[in-house]
Amino acid sequence: MAAAGEKLELCKTADVDEGSAIKVEKNGLELAVFNLNGAFYVMDDVCSHGPGSLSEGFISGDTIECDFHNGVFNIKTGEIVEPPCMIPQKTYKTFVENDKVFIET
Amino acid sequence: MTKITIPAANISFDVGEGDTIARAAARAGLGFPYECNVGECGNCRFELLEGEVTYLRENPPAVNDRDVQRKRYLGCQALPHGECQIKVPLRDHYKSKFIPLRTKGKLVEMIDITHDIREFRFALEKPVGFLAGQYGLISVPGVNGARAYSMCNVTSSGEQWHFQIKRVPNGKATSGLFDSVKVGDSVGLDGPYGMAYLREDAPRDILCLAGGSGLSPMISISRAAAASASLQGQHIHFIYGGRAPRDICGEQMLKELQGFGSRIHYHPAISMPDDPAAAGWTGHTGFVHDIAEKLFGDKLANMEVYFAGPPPMAQAVMKMLIKAKVPATQMHFDQFY
Numbered sequence: 342m343a344a345a346g347e348k349l350e351l352c353k354t355a356d357v358d359e360g361s362a363i364k365v366e367k368n369g370l371e372l373a374v375f376n377l378n379g380a381f382y383v384m385d386d387v388c389s390h391g392p393g394s395l396s397e398g399f400i401s402g403d404t405i406e407c408d409f410h411n412g413v414f415n416i417k418t419g420e421i422v423e424p425p426c427m428i429p430q431k432t433y434k435t436f437v438e439n440d441k442v443f444i445e446t
Numbered sequence: 447m448t449k450i451t452i453p454a455a456n457i458s459f460d461v462g463e464g465d466t467i468a469r470a471a472a473r474a475g476l477g478f479p480y481e482c483n484v485g486e487c488g489n490c491r492f493e494l495l496e497g498e499v500t501y502l503r504e505n506p507p508a509v510n511d512r513d514v515q516r517k518r519y520l521g522c523q524a525l526p527h528g529e530c531q532i533k534v535p536l537r538d539h540y541k542s543k544f545i546p547l548r549t550k551g552k553l554v555e556m557i558d559i560t561h562d563i564r565e566f567r568f569a570l571e572k573p574v575g576f577l578a579g580q581y582g583l584i585s586v587p588g589v590n591g592a593r594a595y596s597m598c599n600v601t602s603s604g605e606q607w608h609f610q611i612k613r614v615p616n617g618k619a620t621s622g623l624f625d626s627v628k629v630g631d632s633v634g635l636d637g638p639y640g641m642a643y644l645r646e647d648a649p650r651d652i653l654c655l656a657g658g659s660g661l662s663p664m665i666s667i668s669r670a671a672a673a674s675a676s677l678q679g680q681h682i683h684f685i686y687g688g689r690a691p692r693d694i695c696g697e698q699m700l701k702e703l704q705g706f707g708s709r710i711h712y713h714p715a716i717s718m719p720d721d722p723a724a725a726g727w728t729g730h731t732g733f734v735h736d737i738a739e740k741l742f743g744d745k746l747a748n749m750e751v752y753f754a755g756p757p758p759m760a761q762a763v764m765k766m767l768i769k770a771k772v773p774a775t776q777m778h779f780d781q782f783y
Contacts, residue, residue: 389774391489391781392479392535408512410488427764428774 364396389428468521477540490521497530575604576638578670585634586622596663610662660754687734
């Protein structure tokens with residue numbers, strides 16, 4: 342695992358189409374990388390509620406619907422928008438440098 | 447015997463006659479995600495890449511339109527017809543310490559606990575151990591489909607599995623168990639399953655919250671925690687909720703444990719105190735989640751919390767625990783909804 346506050350490169354910006362998400366596994370983390378209108382957001386890929394993979398969910402505006410149990414999270418904040426999920430999803434501070442997506446771990 | 451392959455993980459396993467894909471994966475020692483095992487929670491979804499499957503339970507409730515569109519099936523109910531290739535994310539924490547086994551259990555004893563909860567004790571044809579808090583699938587003769595019930599005893603040999611089960615009004619499986627199965631009769635047993643088992647490596651006070659048949663796994667957890675060498679310094683709080691005094695139980699079993707009254711504490715609660723039947727009640731009044739919040743408040747975040755009961759109770763407990771900032775890693779329950 343990376344030390345706290347460490348910068349972690351996840352992927353190239355071109356790897357994630359606008360309005361979609363990909364799953365990235367790095368340093369023992371399973372992450373969903375979202376591209377919303379050219380801005381990048383990262384959260385844990387495994388839903389806080391079950392084994393659903395959020396990168397395979399349905400994006401609508403700023404929200405992601407897990408396609409396992411239809412729980413909905415805010416992509417930018419990880420907050421719950423629709424149940425049955427009750428635990429907010431962990432999000433990461435995300436930034437782009439030289440066409441690459443990074444998070445602070 | 448049918449072969450299932452997970453190409454992405456380069457893994458194959460066999461599924462025995464009449465067995466389902468997720469259960470066979472657990473028998474092969476794989477971490478195939480699941481939770482309820484009866485087609486209701488949807489955690490065992492996988493994608494069928496090649497091959498054909500049908501369902502053990504007709505129209506399992508967790509299946510939705512998207513599953514059909516995306517060729518996704520529920521592993522716990524999927525019966526393969528010929529070799530299949532599937533996509534599923536295996537995860538270590540779903541691996542079973544005791545490999546689940548399909549066997550038979552002979553009813554050796556029944557003990558009435560309340561007006562509608564009875565303990566059923568089965569002797570296993572092929573003994574298999576389990577972790578405190580886990581469940582088994584019982585197939586009652588003449589009743590279609592297996593039901594999940596948690597064990598209440600603690601055993602290393604696994605020769606007997608004991609279940610405290612609440613009768614469900616008009617429920618086919620519990621009616622079969624309560625009214626038809628006699629001492630000496632056998633039922634189908636499959637298990638152990640479940641992730642809501644006692645964490646002996648968690649050095650925190652323990653809170654068990656139970657209602658209805660949730661008594662069974664919480665009694666098992668309490669018994670194992672009372673005997674666990676690594677948990678000797680920890681307190682065990684047990685809150686049991688029911689509507690009326692006649693629903694309340696559990697104290698007798700806890701009283702038999704060493705440390706009752708000093709480090710093991712029982713807190714009964716009824717939710718209908720205005721009912722005439724509640725006259726003379728001296729315990730708590732309210733729902734278990736409210737009682738837990740009232741009794742422990744800020745301390746909850748530093749407790750290891752186990753809970754089991756009817757879905758509305760489990761939902762209310764979880765909501766309360768999240769509000770109390772209990773980390774998800776300290777909450778243990780199996781979802782049956």
